Structures are given as structure tokens and as C-alpha cells.
Amino acid sequence: MRVVRPGFHASVYAAVRSVPAGTVTTYGDVGAALGSPRVARHVGWALAALTDDSVPWHRVVNASGRISFKGDTPRAVLQRARLEAEGIVFTSSGRIDGFSALRLTARDALLDAISDAPA
DNA sequence: CGTATGACTTTTA
DNA sequence: GTAAAAGCCATAC
Numbered sequence: 001m002r003v004v005r006p007g008f009h010a011s012v013y014a015a016v017r018s019v020p021a022g023t024v025t026t027y028g029d030v031g032a033a034l035g036s037p038r039v040a041r042h043v044g045w046a047l048a049a050l051t052d053d054s055v056p057w058h059r060v061v062n063a064s065g066r067i068s069f070k071g072d073t074p075r076a077v078l079q080r081a082r083l084e085a086e087g088i089v090f091t092s093s094g095r096i097d098g099f100s101a102l103r104l105t106a107r108d109a110l111l112d113a114i115s116d117a118p119a
Numbered sequence: 120c121g122t123a124t125g126a127c128t129t130t131t132a
Numbered sequence: 133g134t135a136a137a138a139g140c141c142a143t144a145c
Contacts, residue, residue, distance in 0.1 A: 093133090
């Protein structure tokens with residue numbers, strides 16, 4: 001998907017939209033795919049500004065394979081519910097089962113999508 | 120233009 | 133395995 005002249009968050013949205021259902025990625029990977037591994041915080045920051053469902057923000061978790069939120073917040077519950085609805089399995093520790101592999105799959109899709117829409 | 124902030128990451132203990 | 137501290141950098145004010 002071609003990004004015309006994005007600000008940073010527009011790039012984030014484009015990248016996250018390219019994440020396939022049933023996979024997950026991290027803030028750092030999204031940032032890295034956009035060309036800057038140091039902007040992980042801003043990926044989350046950009047997603048925080050989202051108000052609609054046009055972006056699958058729930059497929060983005062932190063580098064530990066866990067939900068970033070405290071766990072009792074409405075968004076955390078919603079995120080987990082949506083992921084489970086896509087086939088993601090959580091371990092008893094609250095981590096995503098097979099996180100490493102899912103992350104790689106999503107990263108590959110991200111890079112492929114972004115190579116079609118260079119910064 | 121300078122300061123504050125944050126849905127993160129990595130290193131160290 | 134978890135916990136705490138430092139580092140980064142785009143928005144907001």
C-alpha cells in the first residue's frame with residue numbers, strides 16, 4: 001500500500017494494516033520496518049490516537065509477546081479478545097503462544113508491504 | 120523554538 | 133522467570 005506523504009503515524013497505520021490476521025508483531029518491528037528501530041514508543045503513541053477500527057492495532061504487542069496495557073484496562077481486554085478471535089492463543093503466563101513465529105510472519109508481511117511503498 | 124510526554128526496547132541485577 | 137533504569141525520538145503544548 002502506497003503511502004503518499006505520511007507523517008510518522010500515517011506510516012504506522014499503513015504498516016499495521018498490512019499485518020495479516022492471525023499474526024502479531026511488535027512496536028519495535030513496526031518501527032524497524034519503517035526504517036527506525038528507535039521509534040517503538042511512537043508506534044504505540046500513534047496507535048493511541050486511533051479511534052476507529054480501520055487499523056488492526058490489536059495485532060501489535062510489546063517485545064515480550066504480552067499486551068502492553070496493565071491488564072485490567074478495557075483496551076487490554078479488547079485486544080486479547082480480538083486476538084483470540086483470530087486464532088491467537090495465550091499461555092497461562094499471559095504470553096502469546098508461538099509468539100516468535102507469528103512475529104516473524106508478520107514482520108515478513110510488513111517488509112513486503114513496505115517495499116511496495118518506500119518511504 | 121524548548122520542554123514534557125509516552126500502547127517501547129534493551130541491558131543489568 | 134521478574135524488576136528497575138537509561139535511552140530514543142515524533143507529537144503536543
